[in-house]
Amino acid sequence: MIKILITEFINQNSLNNLNNKFEVKYNEKLWENIDELNHIIVDYDGLIVRNKTQVNLNLLKKGSNLKFIGRLGVGLDNIDTKYCKLKNIHVQPASGMNADSVAEYVVSSSMSLIKKIPVFHNGTTKGEWPRTTIKSAEIKKKCLGIIGFGTIGKKVAEYALKNGLKVLAYDPYLSVLNDKEINTKFSNLNEIYEQSDIISLHLPLTEETKNLINKLSFSQMKKKPIIINTSRGSIVNEIDLINAYNKNLISGFALDVFETEPIKSELYKKINPEMNCILTPHISGVTTESNIRVSDFIVKKTIEYFN
Numbered sequence: 187m188i189k190i191l192i193t194e195f196i197n198q199n200s201l202n203n204l205n206n207k208f209e210v211k212y213n214e215k216l217w218e219n220i221d222e223l224n225h226i227i228v229d230y231d232g233l234i235v236r237n238k239t240q241v242n243l244n245l246l247k248k249g250s251n252l253k254f255i256g257r258l259g260v261g262l263d264n265i266d267t268k269y270c271k272l273k274n275i276h277v278q279p280a281s282g283m284n285a286d287s288v289a290e291y292v293v294s295s296s297m298s299l300i301k302k303i304p305v306f307h308n309g310t311t312k313g314e315w316p317r318t319t320i321k322s323a324e325i326k327k328k329c330l331g332i333i334g335f336g337t338i339g340k341k342v343a344e345y346a347l348k349n350g351l352k353v354l355a356y357d358p359y360l361s362v363l364n365d366k367e368i369n370t371k372f373s374n375l376n377e378i379y380e381q382s383d384i385i386s387l388h389l390p391l392t393e394e395t396k397n398l399i400n401k402l403s404f405s406q407m408k409k410k411p412i413i414i415n416t417s418r419g420s421i422v423n424e425i426d427l428i429n430a431y432n433k434n435l436i437s438g439f440a441l442d443v444f445e446t447e448p449i450k451s452e453l454y455k456k457i458n459p460e461m462n463c464i465l466t467p468h469i470s471g472v473t474t475e476s477n478i479r480v481s482d483f484i485v486k487k488t489i490e491y492f493n
């Protein structure tokens with residue numbers, strides 16, 4: 187019988203469908219136990235992970251029977267996809283299944299930060315009444331620059347356009363827009379930096395995108411934008427981001443992803459309650475609804491693959 191190993195959390199109902207068809211071992215904490223994982227992986231035909239399990243060369247070499255890897259999410263930076271290709275191991279991301287959750291996060295955090303809600307909240311809970319001392323603004327007619335215009339970038343554009351934003355997009359690997367994105371203007375990075383009130387990142391972490399947003403990028407941002415990163419931590423240089431905020435080059439930021447997760451003390455110690463920022467533990471794509479969609483999708487693809 188086909189054997190499937192699941193090393194991170196999955197929706198229970200979706201799991202039941204898999205249990206009916208295959209021999210499944212599920213331990214949502216197994217990603218932490220690298221020794222056990224390395225020891226048992228050889229027994230499995232399929233592996234299902236989120237972003238914590240490091241499916242690196244070492245693990246893949248030990249998993250000599252692996253044929254299929256399901257990713258309960260989108261980014262594949264924790265999987266050695268080159269080696270998988272070489273060994274004909276099919277890697278299946280849950281593309282699009284959490285795009286709505288991420289898009290809602292981007293629009294809601296943009297609204298919150300442009301209205302300076304974190305700063306108002308901090309003042310009010312301290313007993314201050316900063317009603318006139320802090321200036322807030324509306325999101326409507328502001329310019330959103332999207333870097334990376336794939337599944338999630340496009341969904342963010344759709345949500346943003348419905349909320350009255352103007353949208354610019356940069357994606358060097360796309361050359362045409364279809365009708366749906368007609369109100370989005372393709373731009374280069376300089377235009378994004380110069381014209382955006384909000385900049386949101388939606389691209390994979392690769393050698394090329396690592397550190398893409400750095401000291402130089404912040405110095406080119408003309409409108410003190412809000413920065414939203416839901417893609418991968420290392421794409422934005424975190425120290426340069428905090429420096430840019432402290433130098434008033436940007437007016438706020440929402441970070442859902444970090445260079446090191448969980449967040450390092452070197453970084454959170456630089457954050458103080460007066461800052462116009464939102465920090466969340468890699469949850470923008472994880473909602474009750476998206477967990478069901480993502481899990482159902484990967485279970486369906488696993489069954490299809492082994493059938």
Ligand SMILES: NC(=O)c1ccc[n+]([C@@H]2O[C@H](COP(=O)([O-])OP(=O)(O)OC[C@H]3O[C@@H](n4cnc5c(N)ncnc54)[C@H](O)[C@@H]3O)[C@@H](O)[C@H]2O)c1
Pocket residue numbers: 259260261262281282284288333334335336337338339356357358359360388389390391394395416417418442443468469470471472
């Ligand atoms: N925080 C979360 O919970 C969460 C959830 C889902 C996805 N993500 C992240 O979001 C990323 C995007 O997801 P997606 O589903 O839209 O992926 P996607 O593959 O559909 O789109 C990525 C886009 O980025 C573009 N791109 C690649 N290199 C680029 C560069 N140098 N500059 C600009 N654009 C570039 C690609 O051409 C592509 O169109 C994922 O890679 C993942 O890391 C995070």
